[in-house]
Amino acid sequence: MNGKLKIVGLGFYFVLLLLPIYWMLNMSLRTNADILGTFRLYPTEITFGNYIKIFTDKAWYSGYLNSIIYVSINTLISLVTALPAAYAFSRYRFMGDKHLFFWLLTNRMAPAAVFLLPFFQLYSTFGLIDTHIAVALAHCLFNVPLAVWILEGFMSGIPREIDETAYLDGYSFSRFFITIFIPLIRAGVGVTAFFCFMFSWVELLFARTLTTTNAKPIAATMTRTVSATGLDWGLLAAAGILTIVPGALVIWFVRNHLAKGFALGRV
Amino acid sequence: MEKWEDNRAWFLVLPVFIIVAFSAIIPLMTVVNYSVQDIFGPGQRVFVGAEWFEDVLHDSRLRDALWRQFLFSGLVLLIEIPLGIIIALMMPKRGWGVSASLVTLALPLLIPWNVIGTIWIIFTRPDIGLLGATVNTLGLAFDHTARPLDAWITLMFMEVWHWTPLVALLAYAGLRAIPEAYYQAARIDGASAWATFRYIQLPKMRGVLTIALLLRFMDSFLIYAEPFVLTGGGPGNSTTFLSIYLVKIAVGQFDLGPAAAFSLVYFLIILLFSWLFYQVLQNVGKGEQG
Numbered sequence: 010m011n012g013k014l015k016i017v018g019l020g021f022y023f024v025l026l027l028l029p030i031y032w033m034l035n036m037s038l039r040t041n042a043d044i045l046g047t048f049r050l051y052p053t054e055i056t057f058g059n060y061i062k063i064f065t066d067k068a069w070y071s072g073y074l075n076s077i078i079y080v081s082i083n084t085l086i087s088l089v090t091a092l093p094a095a096y097a098f099s100r101y102r103f104m105g106d107k108h109l110f111f112w113l114l115t116n117r118m119a120p121a122a123v124f125l126l127p128f129f130q131l132y133s134t135f136g137l138i139d140t141h142i143a144v145a146l147a148h149c150l151f152n153v154p155l156a157v158w159i160l161e162g163f164m165s166g167i168p169r170e171i172d173e174t175a176y177l178d179g180y181s182f183s184r185f186f187i188t189i190f191i192p193l194i195r196a197g198v199g200v201t202a203f204f205c206f207m208f209s210w211v212e213l214l215f216a217r218t219l220t221t222t223n224a225k226p227i228a229a230t231m232t233r234t235v236s237a238t239g240l241d242w243g244l245l246a247a248a249g250i251l252t253i254v255p256g257a258l259v260i261w262f263v264r265n266h267l268a269k270g271f272a273l274g275r276v
Numbered sequence: 277m278e279k280w281e282d283n284r285a286w287f288l289v290l291p292v293f294i295i296v297a298f299s300a301i302i303p304l305m306t307v308v309n310y311s312v313q314d315i316f317g318p319g320q321r322v323f324v325g326a327e328w329f330e331d332v333l334h335d336s337r338l339r340d341a342l343w344r345q346f347l348f349s350g351l352v353l354l355i356e357i358p359l360g361i362i363i364a365l366m367m368p369k370r371g372w373g374v375s376a377s378l379v380t381l382a383l384p385l386l387i388p389w390n391v392i393g394t395i396w397i398i399f400t401r402p403d404i405g406l407l408g409a410t411v412n413t414l415g416l417a418f419d420h421t422a423r424p425l426d427a428w429i430t431l432m433f434m435e436v437w438h439w440t441p442l443v444a445l446l447a448y449a450g451l452r453a454i455p456e457a458y459y460q461a462a463r464i465d466g467a468s469a470w471a472t473f474r475y476i477q478l479p480k481m482r483g484v485l486t487i488a489l490l491l492r493f494m495d496s497f498l499i500y501a502e503p504f505v506l507t508g509g510g511p512g513n514s515t516t517f518l519s520i521y522l523v524k525i526a527v528g529q530f531d532l533g534p535a536a537a538f539s540l541v542y543f544l545i546i547l548l549f550s551w552l553f554y555q556v557l558q559n560v561g562k563g564e565q566g
Contacts, residue, residue: 146299
């Protein structure tokens with residue numbers, strides 16, 4: 010493909026991609042009556058009322074805080090446990106390695122609906138209901154396997170001579186792993202962090218089942234904009250715009266790793 | 277190069293195993309338990325053996341939902357994987373455009389799934405939604421609440437809009453990992469753009485594309501929130517996918533036994549196809565690389 014065609018094609022795609030998000034932004038700056046009353050390509054009387062309500066109403070902003078807390082815990086647990094495991098899968102042959110590797114991924118394959126009840130019972134038994142850690146742990150079910158799979162790919166791209174040389178130089182495993190190996194695959198760590206953050210952030214079923222008030226996620230709060238008078242579209246749109254912000258910040262921080270550091274990725 | 281053989285590697289895997297098994301094994305066993313019992317209430321249950329599984333396998337509405345699901349996931353993969361690769365090929369390799377493209381791509385992925393459906397409801401409304409109004413102005417008779425084909429087209433647009441960025445992000449990552457030397461060699465040989473793609477870029481992207489394809493297959497096969505919010509499974513049953521039908525049985529009729537049997541069959545279908553995809557992708561092109 011030549012340069013001009015690429016830019017035009019990509020620009021066209023990005024315009025299409027941004028249209029629904031623009032529409033959400035457009036709605037978030039208007040009152041509900043205005044949204045339902047007239048078709049407007051852009052808001053004529055801009056109001057920040059929807060955003061102000063979210064930032065001042067505890068039921069709303071605590072939803073964001075709860076989500077950010079459990080998503081951060083989940084991302085941290087996923088990375089810390091997946092890093093050594095991915096190293097084991099990429100470097101060693103051991104009993105049941107191939108089966109275990111695929112078994113991990115099978116945990117993303119179960120339809121959630123019927124599993125919610127036993128999940129609730131299990132977490133009740135441990136007294137974890139309505140805590141951030143419960144949601145963070147539950148989300149490990151699908152994020153830890155993904156983290157292992159992605160990280161294993163990156164690690165397999167690193168030649169094993171590096172490990173051998175370090176061990177010959179007298180490095181202990183933990184010192185080698187933390188000071189030499191992890192910096193080498195920091196691209197993979199950044200990418201994995203983004204994917205874990207993203208999948209935990211948008212998950213609703215587990216998060217809603219395991220929480221009532223204290224750890225209620227923002228996605229569940231957003232279903233409450235339905236009231237006797239119908240859906241408050243303006244408020245929902247403003248909340249939707251705000252749900253994009255934290256993840257966009259995460260990808261902003263890992264963008265350079267994505268662009269450059271992938272040089273060592275799985276190929 | 278051979279991997280080192282050492283069973284002590286299990287110690288490195290143990291934390292992952294424990295943390296995943298904690299949430300995985302007991303709920304799965306409980307669901308298996310439900311699937312062979314008739315549950316009337318707390319403490320009142322009768323062992324029924326494979327009866328629910330026989331019911332599930334003979335349920336014609338379930339079979340319809342299954343074909344719909346295969347069609348949906350098939351279309352998703354056929355559209356999103358090539359489109360994601362094309363987008364990744366068009367993305368800039370350096371400069372500010374990289375950051376801008378990456379952040380833009382991530383935006384649809386970060387919206388909670390139930391909100392995606394809600395936003396598309398209003399986006400496609402002919403009176404106050406941008407897409408709906410545009411289609412209306414063009415004079416097309418389009419109504420996703422009344423005509424099955426229109427509902428499918430709307431769902432596919434939403435799905436492609438939502439998830440193609442995931443494929444593009446992974447494919448872009450794979451492309452950036454190809455050393456410049458490969459391209460130089462291709463230029464010296466006078467390879468065409470197609471040949472460069474076919475014999476250098478595509479094989480080198482196999483790893484990331486495997487992950488992308490498995491993720492897209494699993495998640496599209498399990499899709500629930502977006503179509504449930506946008507179409508509610510209708511019009512009629514035309515967009516009642518497996519998950520929507522499952523929830524109808526599990527919650528609507530509160531029939532845990534058959535719903536559990538259904539879940540297990542559902543799970544095994546995804547397992548089987550994911551494994552097949554994985555095996556095929558592991559082996560395809562191995563000869564070329566050697």
